[in-house]
Amino acid sequence: MKPQDIIAGKSSLWIFGYGSLVWKPDFKYKRSEVGYIQGYKRRFWHGDNFHRGDDESPGRVVTLIEDDSASTWGVAFEVSGSQLEDSLKYLTVRETVRGGYITKMVEFFPDGEDRSPVQALVYIATVDNPLYLGPASAEQIGAQIAVSRGKTGHNLEYLLRLAEFMRTSCPQVEDHHLFAIERAALTVVSYLLATQ
Structure with a gap:
């Protein structure tokens, strides 16, 4: 799905973030909402040789894996007017060119009672990406x-x-995968600091 196809005929768009976008969108937006999407689980299964690693030592960043029983929490940003094209240009470089992610449209459910879901754009790294590391x-x-x-x-x-x-x-929300990796990484860091 190309950016021009995504914005064709639209005056606004929601973009769902579930990784670094939740704290560092780096694009202008009209408003943001915390919420979730269904049918996907967040996993640290994607390699990163630009933002958080290099070719010799790739980092691990999150992608979404299809799972009918799962949901993933994050933040959706509404962009409108000139923000629409500007944000997609920026994210195409950040997520697609440098990250290897593809785009999909998903249903985003804002947190809170009686809130209607909205269609949102999401970036997903798939198994056919050369940077994909897997489980x-x-x-x-x-x-x-x-x-x-x-x-x-x-x-x-x-x-x-x-x-x-x-x-x-x-x-x-108890994100077992995320928190288990956090504990493991902090254990390694503590060990490295203690042995310096």
Whole structure:
């Protein structure tokens, strides 16, 4: 799905973030809403050799894996007018060119009672992406994150900020995958600091 196809005939668009976009959108938007999408689970199964790692030591970032029984919490941003084209140009470079993500439209459910879902654009990395790393144990993923760094910063920052967002904005949600990796990464960091 190309950006021009996405915005054809639209005056506004919702963009759903479930990784770094939840704390660092870096584009102008009209408003944002915390909420969730259904049918996907968030997993640290995608490699990153630009933002949070490099070719020798790729970082691990999140993607979405289809799972009918799952839901993923994050933030949706509404962009309108000139924000529409500007945000998609920026995200095409950040998520598609440098990250290898593709786009899909999903139903986003804003948090709160009696809220109607809206269609939202989401970026997903698939198994046919060369950067896709696939499943690994929380310990393996945490160890990889603990030592990886890219042009945007340390991979650990990405993990800790995502965990902080979930605790602050979605305290009712227990993200076992995310929190297990956070514990594993912090254990590695503590060990590395103790042995220096």
